[in-house]
Amino acid sequence: MRPAVVAPLVALAVLAALPVFVGGGYGRHLFILAFIYAVVASSWALTLGYGGIFNFAHLAFFGLGVYGCGIAVKVLELSPWLGLPIGAIAGVVAAAIVCLPVLRLKGIYVVLITFAFAQLCMHLILTQSGVTGGTQGMVSIPTLKIGDYNFARDGRLAFYFSGLALLAVSTLALLAIVRSRFGIGLVALRDNEDYAVSRGVSVARQRLIAMMASGALAGLAGAYYALYLRVASPDIFGFGLMSLVLSMVLVGGAATVYGPILAAFLLTFATEAMIELGAWRFIIVSLLMILVVRFAPGGLFSILERLAPKRWAARAAAKAGDGGVPAA
Amino acid sequence: MMQDVAASILVSGLVLGSLYAMMATGLTLVWSTLGIFNFAHGVFMTIGAYIAWQVGVAEAWSLGPALGLAVAAAVLAGVGCLVEMTLIRPFIGRRDQVMICVITTLAAMTIIQNGVLLTWGPRLKQLPPLAAGTFDLLGVTISAHEAVIVALAPATLLALWLFLHRTRLGAAVRAVGQNPEAATLMGLNVRAVYALAFALSAALAAAAGVLLGSIRFISPELGAEPLVKALIVAIFGGLGSIVGTIGGAYVIGLFEALSTYFIGLYATPAVLFAAMIAVLMLRPTGLFGKR
Secondary structure, three states: OOHHHHHHHHHHHHHHHHHHHOOOOHHHHHHHHHHHHHHHHHHHHHHHHHOOOOOOOHHHHHHHHHHHHHHHHHHOOOOHHHHHHHHHHHHHHHHHHHHHHHOOOOOHHHHHHHHHHHHHHHHHHHHOHHHHOHHHOEOOOOOOEEOOEEOOHHHHHHHHHHHHHHHHHHHHHHHHHHHOHHHHHHHHHHHOHHHHHHOOOOHHHHHHHHHHHHHHHHHHHHHHHHHHHOOEOHHHHOHHHHHHHHHHHHHHOOOOOHHHHHHHHHHHHHHHHOHHHOOHHHHHHHHHHHHHHHHOOOOHHHHHHHHOOHHHHHHHHHHHOOOOOOOO | OHHHHHHHHHHHHHHHHHHHHHHHHHHHHHHHHHOOOOOOHHHHHHHHHHHHHHHHOOOOOOOOHHHHHHHHHHHHHHHHHHHHHHHHHHHOOOOOHHHHHHHHHHHHHHHHHHHHHHHHOOOOEOOOOOOOOEEEEOOEEEEHHHHHHHHHHHHHHHHHHHHHHHOHHHHHHHHHHHOHHHHHHOOOOHHHHHHHHHHHHHHHHHHHHHHHHOOOOEOOOOOHHHHHHHHHHHHHHOOOOHHHHHHHHHHHHHHHHHHHHHOOOOOHHHHHHHHHHHHHHHOOOOOOOOO
16 A cells, blocks of 8 residues: 555554543643644645635634534524534635635735635624624533533543544545545646636636635634634634644645644644743744745655655655645 | 814824824835735834833833834834845745745744743833823814824825935835836846835834834734734725825724724724725725726
């Protein structure tokens, strides 16, 4: 079997066996957070890296998933299980709405409008404080249960496995998308828009589908986040979380699926290990991000590929395009 | 009664507009010259305010706010040069420069904001008003401090306009913005002009930060919300046109004053963002921009 298939399966098996060796408590909490961040970062890579769409609204899709689920479960008192699809739908709808202007614009204007959209979402949530709790956010959102079994019991064991399952499903979906004809067309549009269009690839259709798919995964991750942490805070829409997830995408490799996942694990645990450094750790993560864009634009995953024997690297490179951050 | 309300809305709109004009012009200057968007512009305002506080107010120094403003502008010009040389210059000319520079300036924002937190701590600080007393304008009593803001911002921006349009160096900045290749062929030092534009923009940000820091409390997040406002203003004015940006700043300032009065403080940002998205969809070149 090829290493590109074996390595992720081994990683999945190790993660699935890990709760046997590592007890509950804080370590497991970090793993669950890393699963969620990995979904958010790798789905962002679909638009930012593969699609070359300057989408800075991805954390807004995530945040709308958080709030959509929170409102459905706490205010409308629906089943927490229904909260998950509702979060995904919130992400898809938001992605479709932001596409209305995005599909007509180029370059920096896409950055600015997606950014403004995220801010608009935050302010709408702040103004609807009757439902969303305003600046206070939402607390004690009902959590996932099967019968009487609360997912947080036994050291969050059920959350660990459902989080891992979420990551596995999301990764399979992303791999299926980027390897399909659709995914190849998306990369073609990024690398040479005029040529791709002349060969019959539709800019609007490809970008709309890419945005909606990545919005759905981000919204789903958001809903899971709300059910796990049981809180929703407007800080989700701020610069802080966006910078963290952006660094995961770029440090890992924006035009890869596995890169952002690896980086999500790396940075979740690294920032936690550096917690005593206080504000310094944000400085360190930002410096790392700058160094990676400067010296390894394909991300750490491209370095791994370079270290691997040539024939694997060639095959991977053929799939991922030229890697790195897309052009205007 | 009606007249009082109208006059106070007008005055508050003028104060906001003046602040926004100071903030957004620097963004526009960098965009029109280098073709990159500087997300670190907001934290330039923050350090400007802190330096002015350190020089002008902090117990060890207390040399007065005017000297504080001058030192802040000078130091920020240096910081601007440094950011340009380390985070912008290596990427200029690359196919993906717009995107990369969004990323590097976002990173610079995080670094500087946390650096400020480490240097000055989380406690709020405040600059004294630039002038004491009150002033009568259009039948409304406003503080002399607000009057200084309303007067200082247009004066500074007029000086910038005169520099860009009436001096050889300013012409060089505009030439590089219009066509860097041709400017190079004419013997202009494009790199030096880029650094100059960044330094000017950062100095303007420092001045805006000092004005802002004297009407609000100074915290490491001081520049975050103004950055977003400056972004809206720059878009309304049409990215790249300095005159358009200044016009956009006063339109947004008055609009915000009106909207705060009639719709309320909390809903106003949502209205502004919705309006901005509408403008980008209908006229990506801005209200005053030309193709």
